[in-house]
């Protein structure tokens with residue numbers, strides 16, 4: 001019992017001592033920092049100059065041909081055009097096992113604002129000054145290959161913006177199937 005009291009006493013004194021010595025009474029001075037390495041990184045900051053690299057910069061351009069994890073290119077750079085997309089690109093989903101509910105969800109999220117819920121080209125933005133797109137329930141669209149539609153969703157066409165950075169690949173393929181079901 002007694003030794004416990006002594007330990008508590010010593011601890012209390014130690015804490016008071018530490019507080020007294022780390023919190024400076026002079027407000028114009030910064031306080032003492034404990035373990036400053038945990039606050040200030042000793043690594044080079046991304047935009048700091050760096051004596052260890054050839055160009056003196058910390059942030060280095062990745063070597064040509066570098067592929068971010070999970071982003072295997074779908075086709076070699078520059079080899080895909082609007083003319084050959086339909087034959088080069090293949091829909092990984094067969095229509096009979098496609099997740100049409102997911103396609104419908106993607107359509108409702110990204111496309112119906114312009115194309116309208118049923119694809120008639122009467123989406124809400126067309127009531128607010130945006131020129132209406134053509135119907136996508138035409139023979140012209142039905143005859144397009146999946147790769148053609150995928151290409152135009154990815155890269156845009158005319159007044160339609162590209163969606164390759166907003167919509168994931170699988171979702172782009174699924175919405176391709178979905179718009180063909182619009183009657």
Ligand code: HEC
Pocket residue numbers: 106107110111112113114115131132133134135136138140141149152153157158159160161163167175176179
């Ligand atoms: C900002 C409005 C807008 C959005 C959003 C939009 N589109 Fe379009 N879309 C257009 C316009 C405008 C055209 C006509 C482009 C042209 O030919 O000048 C078009 C054309 C198309 C065509 C070709 C029609 C044809 O007859 O050639 C398809 C297919 C299509 N869009 C599908 C989609 C799909 C799928 C989405 C969602 C992923 C989508 N669009 C999102 C505006 C939009």
